[in-house]
Amino acid sequence: MILVVNAGSSSIKFKLYETNDKNSPLPIVEGLAERIGVDGALTIKIEDQKYEYNDRYDNHLMTVESILKHFKELNVIKNELDIEGIGFRIVHGGDKIVKPVELTDQNKQAVEDNIKLAPLHNPGALTAINAFQKGLPKAKLVGCFDTSFHQTMPAKNYLYSVPLKWYENHKVRKYGFHGISFDYITEKASQILNKNKNDLNLVICHLGNGASMCCVKNGESYDTTMGLTPLAGLMMGTRCGDIDPSIIEYMAKELNQDVYQLTNSLNKESGLLGVSKISSDMREVSKAAIENHDEKALVALEMYTQRIAEYILKFANQLEGKVDAIVFTAGIGENSFITRKLVIDKVHLLNLKLDNETNLREYDDYLEISTNESAIKIIKIRTDEELMICKETLKFL
Numbered sequence: 001m002i003l004v005v006n007a008g009s010s011s012i013k014f015k016l017y018e019t020n021d022k023n024s025p026l027p028i029v030e031g032l033a034e035r036i037g038v039d040g041a042l043t044i045k046i047e048d049q050k051y052e053y054n055d056r057y058d059n060h061l062m063t064v065e066s067i068l069k070h071f072k073e074l075n076v077i078k079n080e081l082d083i084e085g086i087g088f089r090i091v092h093g094g095d096k097i098v099k100p101v102e103l104t105d106q107n108k109q110a111v112e113d114n115i116k117l118a119p120l121h122n123p124g125a126l127t128a129i130n131a132f133q134k135g136l137p138k139a140k141l142v143g144c145f146d147t148s149f150h151q152t153m154p155a156k157n158y159l160y161s162v163p164l165k166w167y168e169n170h171k172v173r174k175y176g177f178h179g180i181s182f183d184y185i186t187e188k189a190s191q192i193l194n195k196n197k198n199d200l201n202l203v204i205c206h207l208g209n210g211a212s213m214c215c216v217k218n219g220e221s222y223d224t225t226m227g228l229t230p231l232a233g234l235m236m237g238t239r240c241g242d243i244d245p246s247i248i249e250y251m252a253k254e255l256n257q258d259v260y261q262l263t264n265s266l267n268k269e270s271g272l273l274g275v276s277k278i279s280s281d282m283r284e285v286s287k288a289a290i291e292n293h294d295e296k297a298l299v300a301l302e303m304y305t306q307r308i309a310e311y312i313l314k315f316a317n318q319l320e321g322k323v324d325a326i327v328f329t330a331g332i333g334e335n336s337f338i339t340r341k342l343v344i345d346k347v348h349l350l351n352l353k354l355d356n357e358t359n360l361r362e363y364d365d366y367l368e369i370s371t372n373e374s375a376i377k378i379i380k381i382r383t384d385e386e387l388m389i390c391k392e393t394l395k396f397l
């Protein structure tokens with residue numbers, strides 16, 4: 001079995017896969033441990049059964065021990081040896097890590113070195129890695145990084161037009177995120193379109209709470225919308241995306257706030273929530289806009305979809321118009337037909353034709369939503385980052 005772990009500073013999300021068939025691992029258990037260090041709340045789901053525990057755990061190691069104890073009680077595993085590999089989702093791998101790696105001391109050091117670049121994410125992952133290493137000392141530990149897929153970007157796309165010394169001495173560059181999802185979607189699109197990955201050009205819109213897009217050229221990341229941090233690019237649930245950087249100095253004076261307070265507002269009080277003043281959740285914003293004709297929600301929805309449309313055009317231009325498909329994925333991309341429609345309505349010049357019926361239709365893992373007249377195929381695909389991590393981890397066993 002392989003355990004896939006997505007850990008933060010106070011939570012551990014996990015999914016356990018049975019891997020008898022290496023090509024299609026089977027998820028058998030999933031769960032979430034929250035409030036680590038506060039009081040502890042653990043949920044384990046097996047098929048439709050949900051088990052809730054209120055064990056007290058003060059740290060990640062106690063949480064891991066509690067998860068393993070309940071796995072045994074629930075007959076999910078007989079003993080620790082049943083879990084042969086653990087795949088960790090890690091946000092920042094910097095510019096050295098270009099693919100999934102075994103978490104040796106040296107690679108763990110790289111995760112630590114990149115804490116500066118991802119102070120909210122890498123520390124939780126590192127603490128969890130150490131805890132699982134102690135709790136399951138025989139398991140192979142593998143790290144999958146959100147940044148690594150983008151290490152193929154050319155310098156003209158990853159550099160900022162700032163003093164080059166900032167890059168040379170301080171690593172200021174575009175890293176990009178959501179790489180595990182973009183990697184999965186590229187693989188999946190290659191199967192759907194029956195086209196070799198090395199010849200595949202895609203524009204992928206990963207629209208979740210955090211949102212970013214990727215320009216995939218010959219199966220590799222050529223450009224992306226997020227930057228040094230996940231704050232750049234598209235408008236998101238609570239993040240601002242691209243803005244004039246001078247706003248920070250201006251608002252610092254207006255509000256008498258420091259740069260940390262302002263960055264916090266740009267991360268947590270902006271985007272759909274900031275503009276609509278209603279919610280960061282697309283379901284609520286689109287409902288307010290369409291059903292209640294709420295003006296602020298309508299503007300938020302227009303801004304949100306306009307920016308995606310413009311990046312589609314930019315990336316199609318970078319691909320010299322040779323785009324095999326435009327893909328929508330993640331919570332909003334997979335489920336919000338109104339977002340997809342508003343985006344495609346705003347893309348001119350490319351002769352896209354959305355099929356309104358398939359755009360609305362329920363689907364399992366993917367569905368083509370363009371008509372035969374569309375110059376480029378448009379597809380909605382359900383992403384599966386955990387499965388991707390599981391498969392990558394399997395390669396190390």
Ligand code: ADP
Binds near residue numbers: 210284
């Ligand atoms: P995360 O980045 O946290 O993984 P998700 O990929 O789960 O986020 O996406 C969350 C977003 O997806 C929310 O804005 C939510 O409103 C949106 N979403 C989920 N289901 C639907 C739906 N049926 N219609 C519209 N939006 C949806």
